Amino acid sequence: MGTARVSVGHNFSEETCLGLNLDWHNADDDTIYGKTKWQLDNYRREKIFPTSETDDTLVHNRENEDENTAVSLEFSTKKEKYFANGLVSYDNTDHVYRYLAKKLDSSYSTTSSYYDYQEDSDQDRFLTRASGGYNFLFNTIKYIPTIGGDYEKISFDLVKSYPWSPTPLSASQESAVAKGTMDAERERFGIFLNNELDFSRQWELSFSGRFDQVDYDVKTLESNQVTNSHSDFSWDITPAYHLNSNATVYASLSQSYWYPVLYYYKYAMEYATDEYTADDLKPEKYQTLELGYKQYVSAKLSLAVTAYYMQVDDKFLSLYDSDATSDWLGYRNVGDSEHMGLELEASGRINPVVGYRLQGAYQNAEWDNAIFKPYIWGATSDSNSENVDISGQKVPHVPEFTGTFGLDFYFLDNWKFSADVNYYGKQYVDVLNRYEINDYVTADLKLTYTVEKFKVWVLCNNVFGQEEYNYFNETGRRNSDGTPYNQYYYPMSGRYIEAGISFEF
Structure with missing residues (x-):
C-alpha cells in the first residue's frame, strides 16, 4: 500500500491564488467471499481455510489491486465586492479483481461459470466547476x-475473463463473460444558485436551488444496452438566529438526490431477471428537516446539538433470487424509509495539558x-420466500x-497523545429484524509530533484487538436445523497500526 500527495500553489495577490494538486494511491488486499460461523470461530484471520x-477442501480468497492517480487545478479570487472560484480535475482508477474461491478445490469444474474469474476495470472521471458571486x-441588509x-x-470499462480455465471457454462461461463485460458512461450537468442574507447581527437566511441532468449509457458484450436519464431539482432553506456572538440556533429544510454508481448498473444487467432490470434503477431522494443549536461557552466547552427527521424515497437494498440458493442479484430500489435522530458534540480544553471530545448519536x-422478499419462517425450521410489506421494520445495519x-x-x-473509546450499538441483520449484531466497544490511540509545517504521527486503531464481525442475511434465511444461514460472516479489522510523515512547503 502506498500513498503520495503533492500540492503547489501561487498567490498572484492577497486575493487571488492558483493551486495544483497531485495524488497517487496504490493498494493491494486479499478478502474473503464470506465465512461460515464455524470458519469464523476457528479460522478468523486466515485467508485460506x-x-x-467435515469437509477439508480448502477455500481460497479474493484479490484486489487498485491504483488511483488524480490531478486537479483550482483557482480562486476574492475581492471586496465580488469573488470567483474554478476547478478542473481528472482522476483514473485501475482495478483488478480476482475471484479465487475454487482455486484449491480440485473437484470443482474449471468450465463452470462459477469457477475462478478475473475482472479488469478502468475508470476515468473528469470534473469541472465554476462559480462566482x-x-x-x-443599509443593514447584506445579500450574497x-x-x-x-x-x-x-x-467505466470492465472486462471479465477466465484465465484459469481451458480454452475455448464453455458456453456458460462465454455467457458470463458477455454479461460481465461492459462499457458505461455517466454524465451529470448541474447549475445552482446559492443565496445568503444577513438581516442584522441576529438573523441570517440562506436558500439555494440546484438543477441536475444525469444521463446513463451502459452496454454489455452481449449487446444489451440501457440508457437512463434523470432530471431533478434540489434545494435547501436554512434560517438562523444568533442568541449572542457565541450561540446560534437554526433550522434547515432540504431536498437532495443520490444517483446510483455505475457498478449498480453492472450488477443489474449481469443478474437481470423478469422482475428486476437495469431500466428500473432510480436515484434515492432525501427530504430532511434539521434543528440545531451551537454554542461556544469557553475554551473548556464548545457544544452542538442536532435533531433531524429524514424521509428517503426509493432506498436501495441488496436483492436475492427466490430459489433455494438465495444468490445475490445486486441492488434494487426497495421502497421508502424514515430516519429520526439526535446528535450531540462537546469538546474543550480543560487546562493547557488536557482536552476532550464527546460525540453521541x-x-x-x-x-x-417498502416491499421485499424475505424468508417467512414456519412452525418448523423450513421457510418460504415471498414478497411482504416490511413497513415498520427497522432498516438493517443501522x-x-x-x-x-x-x-x-x-x-x-x-507532542500530542490522543485516546478514544468508540461505542457501536446493536443493529439488525434481516429486514424482519429476527437476527441482530450485538453492540461492542473499541479503543484507538494516536501520538503526534508537530513543529511548524512538519508533522509525524503513529496511530493504532482497535488497540485491544476486539474481534467483531459483520453479518449479512437481509432475507433471514435459515439452515435446515433452524440456525441462521451462515455464508456471509465478515471479520472486521483487528488491531491496525499506521505511521506517517507530512511536510508543507
Whole structure:
C-alpha cells in the first residue's frame, strides 16, 4: 500500500491564488467471499481455510489491486465586492479483481461459470466547476448571491475473463463473460444558485436551488444496452438566529438526490431477471428537516446539538433470487424509509495539558411503504420466500446508538497523545429484524509530533484487538436445523497500526 500527495500553489495577490494538486494511491488486499460461523470461530484471520468441519477442501480468497492517480487545478479570487472560484480535475482508477474461491478445490469444474474469474476495470472521471458571486449591501441588509455550474463525466470499462480455465471457454462461461463485460458512461450537468442574507447581527437566511441532468449509457458484450436519464431539482432553506456572538440556533429544510454508481448498473444487467432490470434503477431522494443549536461557552466547552427527521424515497437494498440458493442479484430500489435522530458534540480544553471530545448519536430508521422478499419462517425450521410489506421494520445495519469519548494530552510543546473509546450499538441483520449484531466497544490511540509545517504521527486503531464481525442475511434465511444461514460472516479489522510523515512547503 502506498500513498503520495503533492500540492503547489501561487498567490498572484492577497486575493487571488492558483493551486495544483497531485495524488497517487496504490493498494493491494486479499478478502474473503464470506465465512461460515464455524470458519469464523476457528479460522478468523486466515485467508485460506477448510470448507467445513467435515469437509477439508480448502477455500481460497479474493484479490484486489487498485491504483488511483488524480490531478486537479483550482483557482480562486476574492475581492471586496465580488469573488470567483474554478476547478478542473481528472482522476483514473485501475482495478483488478480476482475471484479465487475454487482455486484449491480440485473437484470443482474449471468450465463452470462459477469457477475462478478475473475482472479488469478502468475508470476515468473528469470534473469541472465554476462559480462566482457579488456582495450587495442595502443599509443593514447584506445579500450574497452565488451562481455556478458543474459538469462531470465518468467512463467505466470492465472486462471479465477466465484465465484459469481451458480454452475455448464453455458456453456458460462465454455467457458470463458477455454479461460481465461492459462499457458505461455517466454524465451529470448541474447549475445552482446559492443565496445568503444577513438581516442584522441576529438573523441570517440562506436558500439555494440546484438543477441536475444525469444521463446513463451502459452496454454489455452481449449487446444489451440501457440508457437512463434523470432530471431533478434540489434545494435547501436554512434560517438562523444568533442568541449572542457565541450561540446560534437554526433550522434547515432540504431536498437532495443520490444517483446510483455505475457498478449498480453492472450488477443489474449481469443478474437481470423478469422482475428486476437495469431500466428500473432510480436515484434515492432525501427530504430532511434539521434543528440545531451551537454554542461556544469557553475554551473548556464548545457544544452542538442536532435533531433531524429524514424521509428517503426509493432506498436501495441488496436483492436475492427466490430459489433455494438465495444468490445475490445486486441492488434494487426497495421502497421508502424514515430516519429520526439526535446528535450531540462537546469538546474543550480543560487546562493547557488536557482536552476532550464527546460525540453521541441516536438514530431510529424504519421502513415506510417498502416491499421485499424475505424468508417467512414456519412452525418448523423450513421457510418460504415471498414478497411482504416490511413497513415498520427497522432498516438493517443501522446502529441505534453510536458514540465516541476521547482525551487529548499535550506535552513538551510539540507532542500530542490522543485516546478514544468508540461505542457501536446493536443493529439488525434481516429486514424482519429476527437476527441482530450485538453492540461492542473499541479503543484507538494516536501520538503526534508537530513543529511548524512538519508533522509525524503513529496511530493504532482497535488497540485491544476486539474481534467483531459483520453479518449479512437481509432475507433471514435459515439452515435446515433452524440456525441462521451462515455464508456471509465478515471479520472486521483487528488491531491496525499506521505511521506517517507530512511536510508543507
